[in-house]
Amino acid sequence: MATSTHMHSSHDTHSTTAGGGWSTRRIATTALFCALSLILSFVEVPIFPPAPWLMYDPSCVAALVAGLAFGPVTGTLVVVLSWLLHLIFQFSPWGVLMAVIANVALVVPCALVWRRNRTGRGLLAGMVLGGVVSLALCIVCNIVVTPLYTAVSTEAVIGMIVPILVPFNLMKIVLNCVLCALVMKPMAKVLVQD
Numbered sequence: 001m002a003t004s005t006h007m008h009s010s011h012d013t014h015s016t017t018a019g020g021g022w023s024t025r026r027i028a029t030t031a032l033f034c035a036l037s038l039i040l041s042f043v044e045v046p047i048f049p050p051a052p053w054l055m056y057d058p059s060c061v062a063a064l065v066a067g068l069a070f071g072p073v074t075g076t077l078v079v080v081l082s083w084l085l086h087l088i089f090q091f092s093p094w095g096v097l098m099a100v101i102a103n104v105a106l107v108v109p110c111a112l113v114w115r116r117n118r119t120g121r122g123l124l125a126g127m128v129l130g131g132v133v134s135l136a137l138c139i140v141c142n143i144v145v146t147p148l149y150t151a152v153s154t155e156a157v158i159g160m161i162v163p164i165l166v167p168f169n170l171m172k173i174v175l176n177c178v179l180c181a182l183v184m185k186p187m188a189k190v191l192v193q194d
Contacts, residue, residue: 037062037082067111
């Protein structure tokens with residue numbers, strides 16, 4: 001992939017200080033990614049007509065780009081901090097918990113694979129692995145968590161797995177990965193600027 005060298009250079013030169021701590025640039029960049037992810041968490045779009053109450057938000061795209069640029073720890077921080085801040089404006093702890101689990105499950109495997117194989121094939125493999133992990137955890141979280149804060153029973157949630165939960169969450173994951181791939185090249189150019 002054409003951007004792999006740039007993203008690698010960004011990680012090497014700007015991620016830490018000589019003593020191993022975070023540089024001012026990395027802290028500032030992570031804060032910007034958190035702010036972007038927070039803003040995007042309020043952009044809610046219905047993408048699955050059979051279940052119009054389920055909304056897609058592109059907040060994970062910012063975390064994915066951050067994870068690929070600076071590693072899985074940064075990607076995880078962007079997810080967790082942005083969604084904790086989301087609670088201040090829209091108090092929905094159960095929804096936030098499920099969003100954090102789903103997004104971290106996508107970002108971390110993707111960033112780990114990308115770290116070992118900075119090619120187009122490595123990026124695709126990371127996104128597929130992250131997508132599978134995220135999809136599985138989305139289903140488990142819905143089965144366990146949804147009955148805790150809604151009137152929907154566990155049996156009803158299980159009945160929604162195939163017709164609603166799998167296709168909706170799969171669409172979310174694909175959208176996040178495609179959008180991330182589209183913005184990686186311009187983001188890489190920004191991240192390597194001094």
